Structure formats: C-alpha cells, structure tokens
Amino acid sequence: MSQTAYNPDPKRHPGLHVIALLETGKAVLALLAATGLEMLGPQPLRDGINALIRRFSLDPDHGTLPSLLNMISPDAVHLAAAAMLAYALLHLVEAWGLWRAKAWASWLGCVSAGIYLPFDVYAIARHPGWASWTVLGINLLVVYVLARDILKRKP
Known part of the structure; x- marks a missing residue:
C-alpha cells in the first residue's frame, strides 16, 4: 500500500478552482452593488421603498418599510457601500488563495x-x-x- 504525499499544486485541484471562481463572482457582484449605491445615492432607495408602500397599500407611518425609509441617509448608504466593499475584498482574497491552493x-x-x-x-x-x-x-x-x-x- 503506497501512500502519496499531498500535492498542493493548484492544477490538481479543479474543485478549488471552481470555488475560487464562485467567490470571484460574489466579489464582483458586491463591487457592482457598492458602486451602484455610491453612484445612485439614497434617493432611488427612498423612491423604491415608497413605491412598495404604495403598491401594497401599507401604512406610510408605521411598520418595517417606513422605519427603513427613515434610516436611509447619505451616511447609511456610504456605510452600506463600505461594508459591501469589505465583503468583496474578503472574497477576492479568498478566491486568490483558493486558486493558488x-x-x-x-x-x-x-x-x-x-x-x-x-x-x-x-x-x-x-x-x-x-x-x-x-x-x-x-x-x-x-x-x-x-x-x-x-x-x-x-x-
């Protein structure tokens, strides 16, 4: 019974490459979302939530959506974009490491x-x-x- 040593050669790990590509995809989506938030700002988010409130005939003064609407500010948008950027960077680093086994x-x-x-x-x-x-x-x-x-x- 011969035991072969573990070979960390990335070419021998197609599963790691597939997962690295999946992680890269997550990172790209997070970067796009962060960029979109920064480019659009808070107003399109407010408009979307107001549209949901009208569409579903919700109480505009009480409930989850009106509370969320009150929390949307330029600072909150910047914070959300920064969190998405950090998430994207983490997944890019992970993807690089997985690609290199x-x-x-x-x-x-x-x-x-x-x-x-x-x-x-x-x-x-x-x-x-x-x-x-x-x-x-x-x-x-x-x-x-x-x-x-x-x-x-x-x-």
Missing part, C-alpha cells in the same frame, strides 16, 4: 461557507423550493470540498 484559503472558505448553513436550513423551512435547496446544496458541496482539502493536507 493555499491552506489558509481552504480554512477561510470552509468557515465562511459553514456560517451560512444554518441560514440556508432556515430559508428552506420558511420558503421551501428549488432555489433554497440549490443554495443549501452548493454551500454543502463547498464545505465538503474545502474540508476534504484541509484533511488531505494533514501529514
């Missing part, structure tokens, strides 16, 4: 994908459907591939 990136990805699992299960309980099940399946697959990579690295 770095152990720390597998740990980071496994933990970050694992954090979403309880929320995915909750989403299925609240809104069962193919979309919720697909998201759960993808996150489980990501955790499995990254956990397997971590375990293979152990001597």
Whole structure:
C-alpha cells in the first residue's frame, strides 16, 4: 500500500478552482452593488421603498418599510457601500488563495461557507423550493470540498 504525499499544486485541484471562481463572482457582484449605491445615492432607495408602500397599500407611518425609509441617509448608504466593499475584498482574497491552493484559503472558505448553513436550513423551512435547496446544496458541496482539502493536507 503506497501512500502519496499531498500535492498542493493548484492544477490538481479543479474543485478549488471552481470555488475560487464562485467567490470571484460574489466579489464582483458586491463591487457592482457598492458602486451602484455610491453612484445612485439614497434617493432611488427612498423612491423604491415608497413605491412598495404604495403598491401594497401599507401604512406610510408605521411598520418595517417606513422605519427603513427613515434610516436611509447619505451616511447609511456610504456605510452600506463600505461594508459591501469589505465583503468583496474578503472574497477576492479568498478566491486568490483558493486558486493558488493555499491552506489558509481552504480554512477561510470552509468557515465562511459553514456560517451560512444554518441560514440556508432556515430559508428552506420558511420558503421551501428549488432555489433554497440549490443554495443549501452548493454551500454543502463547498464545505465538503474545502474540508476534504484541509484533511488531505494533514501529514
């Protein structure tokens, strides 16, 4: 029985490359969202919430949407855009590390994908459907591939 040593060559880890591309996609979407928020500012958000209030004949003075409407300010938009930028940078760093088959990136990805699992299960309980099940399946697959990579690295 011959045991082969773990080879951290990225070419031997197509699963890591796929996850790196997925993380890059998340980062690009977050960057687009942050850019859109900064370019548009708070007024289009206010207009959208007012449209929802009118569309569903909601009380314009009480409830979640009017409360959200009162919280939208230029500072809140800048803070949301900065948070999205930080999220995008984290995922870009993770994607780079996964593409290069770095152990720390597998740990980071496994933990970050694992954090979403309880929320995915909750989403299925609240809104069962193919979309919720697909998201759960993808996150489980990501955790499995990254956990397997971590375990293979152990001597």
